[in-house]
Amino acid sequence: RVLRGRPLDLAGRRIVVSAGGTREAIDPVRFIGNRSSGLQGYALARTAVARGAEVTLVAANVTLPDPAGAKIVRVESTADLRDAVLEASAGADAVVMAAAVADFRPATRQGSKIKKTDGEPEPIRLAKNPDILAELGERRRAAGAARAGAEGSGVIVGFAAETDDVLANGQAKLARKGCDLLVVNQVGEGLAFGTPDNAATVLVAGGEPVEVPFGPKEDLADAVWDLVAARLS
Ligand code: CTP
Ligand code: CA
Numbered sequence: 001r002v003l004r005g006r007p008l009d010l011a012g013r014r015i016v017v018s019a020g021g022t023r024e025a026i027d028p029v030r031f032i033g034n035r036s037s038g039l040q041g042y043a044l045a046r047t048a049v050a051r052g053a054e055v056t057l058v059a060a061n062v063t064l065p066d067p068a069g070a071k072i073v074r075v076e077s078t079a080d081l082r083d084a085v086l087e088a089s090a091g092a093d094a095v096v097m098a099a100a101v102a103d104f105r106p107a108t109r110q111g112s113k114i115k116k117t118d119g120e121p122e123p124i125r126l127a128k129n130p131d132i133l134a135e136l137g138e139r140r141r142a143a144g145a146a147r148a149g150a151e152g153s154g155v156i157v158g159f160a161a162e163t164d165d166v167l168a169n170g171q172a173k174l175a176r177k178g179c180d181l182l183v184v185n186q187v188g189e190g191l192a193f194g195t196p197d198n199a200a201t202v203l204v205a206g207g208e209p210v211e212v213p214f215g216p217k218e219d220l221a222d223a224v225w226d227l228v229a230a231r232l233s
Contacts, residue, residue, distance in 0.1 A: 006222070009229040011052030013093040017044045018085055018132075020060035022078040024105035026124060027114050036100035037194040038062030040159070043217035044096055044224065045070045051225055056088040060099050078102050078129040085132055094155040094228050097133045105129055133158045137178025155180050155231045157224060161187040167201065167209070174203045181205070181227055183220070202227060
């Protein structure tokens with residue numbers, strides 16, 4: 001895909017993108033995971049580099065080729081992702097959470113492989129994971145209270161895949177997470193996971209939603225960067 005012809009409107013900006021899906025270990029050989037391929041997050045990283053940004057890509061279990069020009073930090077679990085995103089986002093101009101983050105993890109990780117026994121298996125108890133996007137919003141609110149333009153005051157973008165009441169759920173999520181933009185995908189019917197194309201509605205805090213028609217994930221990425229660049233200028 002041709003990456004020329006893009007505006008260099010993110011030149012000098014430090015941007016963090018998370019991509020892929022986190023894995024939560026059950027034992028040394030098994031995990032709870034999700035179907036995120038990382039394609040959308042990688043498209044965001046590539047297009048941000050093309051628009052001049054300095055990009056840190058936090059990649060959770062992605063097997064795609066590395067985007068040229070981005071710094072890549074590889075992570076596996078939600079705890080790893082949280083550490084990497086919080087560290088990279090200090091002082092960043094924008095953070096885009098495109099990664100599919102596991103909401104739950106096994107409450108205890110077995111140190112050795114769980115073996116089959118004669119009886120029924122033990123249930124796996126789950127514990128809740130931290131909400132990284134909400135934490136970014138809270139940090140920004142705390143920093144903003146102290147000083148405008150303080151560390152952690154960059155643009156915050158979330159992604160949401162919804163199956164029902166897509167816009168209503170999206171608006172509630174945008175408010176709850178305290179982010180500036182929320183990219184809402186409708187999932188199902190072959191949309192979104194593992195495909196090169198996507199369609200979405202970008203919800204904008206304090207503004208009108210922007211519809212992005214079905215097309216390459218780069219197009220959705222560029223639509224996100226258009227909105228981010230407008231917020232930064
Ligand atoms: N997210 C996050 N940390 C989590 C869960 C989600 O940072 N523990 C981020 C995702 O990266 C995404 C956004 O929050 O950008 C929305 O994720 P989503 O799963 O749609 O939201 P949840 O609050 O987990 O709500 P739901 O119950 O619908 O899964
Ligand atoms: Ca979730």
